[in-house]
Amino acid sequence: MTNTNDAQRRAQESTGAIPAVPPAQGRHAAAGQDAAATSRPAVPAERAMRPRPQATGAMPPVNTPGSAPAHNGSHSKAPGRTGVLPDLSTSLPTLSVEDVQQQPMGAPVITFDHVTKVYPAQPNKPSLHDISLQIYAGEFVFLVGHSGSGKSTFIKLITRELKPTDGHIFIAGEDLSTMRNWRVPYLRRNIGCVFQDFKLLPNKTVFENVAFALEVIGKSRHVIKTQVPEVLRLVGLQDKLNKRPDQLSGGEQQRVSIARAIVNRPPLLVCDEPTGNLDPQTSRGIMDLLERINRTGTTVLVATHDREMVDNMRRRVIALDSGQLTRDQDRGVYGFDV
Ligand SMILES: Nc1ncnc2c1ncn2[C@@H]1O[C@H](COP(=O)(O)OP(=O)(O)OP(=O)(O)O)[C@@H](O)[C@H]1O
Numbered sequence: 001m002t003n004t005n006d007a008q009r010r011a012q013e014s015t016g017a018i019p020a021v022p023p024a025q026g027r028h029a030a031a032g033q034d035a036a037a038t039s040r041p042a043v044p045a046e047r048a049m050r051p052r053p054q055a056t057g058a059m060p061p062v063n064t065p066g067s068a069p070a071h072n073g074s075h076s077k078a079p080g081r082t083g084v085l086p087d088l089s090t091s092l093p094t095l096s097v098e099d100v101q102q103q104p105m106g107a108p109v110i111t112f113d114h115v116t117k118v119y120p121a122q123p124n125k126p127s128l129h130d131i132s133l134q135i136y137a138g139e140f141v142f143l144v145g146h147s148g149s150g151k152s153t154f155i156k157l158i159t160r161e162l163k164p165t166d167g168h169i170f171i172a173g174e175d176l177s178t179m180r181n182w183r184v185p186y187l188r189r190n191i192g193c194v195f196q197d198f199k200l201l202p203n204k205t206v207f208e209n210v211a212f213a214l215e216v217i218g219k220s221r222h223v224i225k226t227q228v229p230e231v232l233r234l235v236g237l238q239d240k241l242n243k244r245p246d247q248l249s250g251g252e253q254q255r256v257s258i259a260r261a262i263v264n265r266p267p268l269l270v271c272d273e274p275t276g277n278l279d280p281q282t283s284r285g286i287m288d289l290l291e292r293i294n295r296t297g298t299t300v301l302v303a304t305h306d307r308e309m310v311d312n313m314r315r316r317v318i319a320l321d322s323g324q325l326t327r328d329q330d331r332g333v334y335g336f337d338v
Pocket residue numbers: 119120121122127145146147148149150151152153154
């Protein structure tokens with residue numbers, strides 16, 4: 001029997017994201033691996049100095065299909081304890097898939113500002129060391145590196161499962177280091193999460209697994225009845241609504257997990273080894289799906305060991321090695337010997 005609190009926590013961790021303009025800083029650009037890969041330029045001072053949007057606390061509403069995400073980072077502040085991250089609501093993408101490549105624009109969704117993470121269990125070896133970078137709304141980014149290089153730590157910092165030892169992380173202009181604990185669930189509603197091991201509820205059907213992510217955040221039956229079939233159509237599982245996870249292939253289970261992660265239309269989707277348990281052909285299908293989701297305006301960050309995928313897709317690559325940022329390239333390649 002699945003622990004309900006645990007399941008709720010997991011379900012709450014799946015959903016939505018954000019534009020933000022944190023303090024000035026440069027992107028790291030390291031040695032190129034390939035002539036086609038370009039190092040990323042420094043952030044223009046004008047953009048870096050733009051005032052950060054502030055939290056107010058409204059729950060992120062669901063956009064109607066066809067509405068455009070707003071990524072201009074110019075939302076005003078309305079402080080209060082009644083809600084969180086109002087900027088998210090205006091940045092939520094729709095689920096209608098357009099075959100139009102979304103260009104990164106506006107303010108950063110994620111900013112790492114000299115971030116170091118040291119686990120108490122290994123105090124002399126930072127798992128991440130002095131990482132500074134920015135990821136913009138609409139980007140598709142691969143996070144690569146050997147086992148133990150710090151990829152999962154990087155992702156756990158974004159969802160505030162961990163806090164940095166030094167430095168600051170901004171999500172939609174919110175400094176996660178100073179974010180109060182009561183606001184964290186609201187942050188996580190806006191970050192869809194996909195994991196290598198799917199983390200589906202075994203006793204629930206496909207429909208129920210996805211619906212659960214909406215139930216725990218109080219969505220109405222009407223919204224659930226509308227959005228769950230829609231998102232399951234998007235991931236190609238409209239014929240499997242009543243199957244349980246053990247009646248599905250690995251690729252189908254990962255599609256359910258992706259559907260659950262995006263059903264609340266998060267602006268940010270983070271995936272930790274999403275194809276780690278899948279064969280190459282199924283992996284390609286999952287990556288195609290993530291690309292389609294990205295085209296709807298969702299910012300996608302994928303931590304992976306999948307060299308072939310990274311080399312084929314030629315998206316931005318951020319490389320970690322022993323906790324150090326060693327490369328940040330547009331249209332990059334995997335670049336490590338395996
Ligand atoms: N809870 C922890 N306590 C102590 N050290 C940890 C903890 N979690 C991770 N580490 C260490 O931090 C470093 C980075 O680990 P992390 O899991 O982020 O790497 P990774 O790149 O995701 O690896 P993998 O690809 O194998 O998942 C490693 O040296 C690891 O041993």
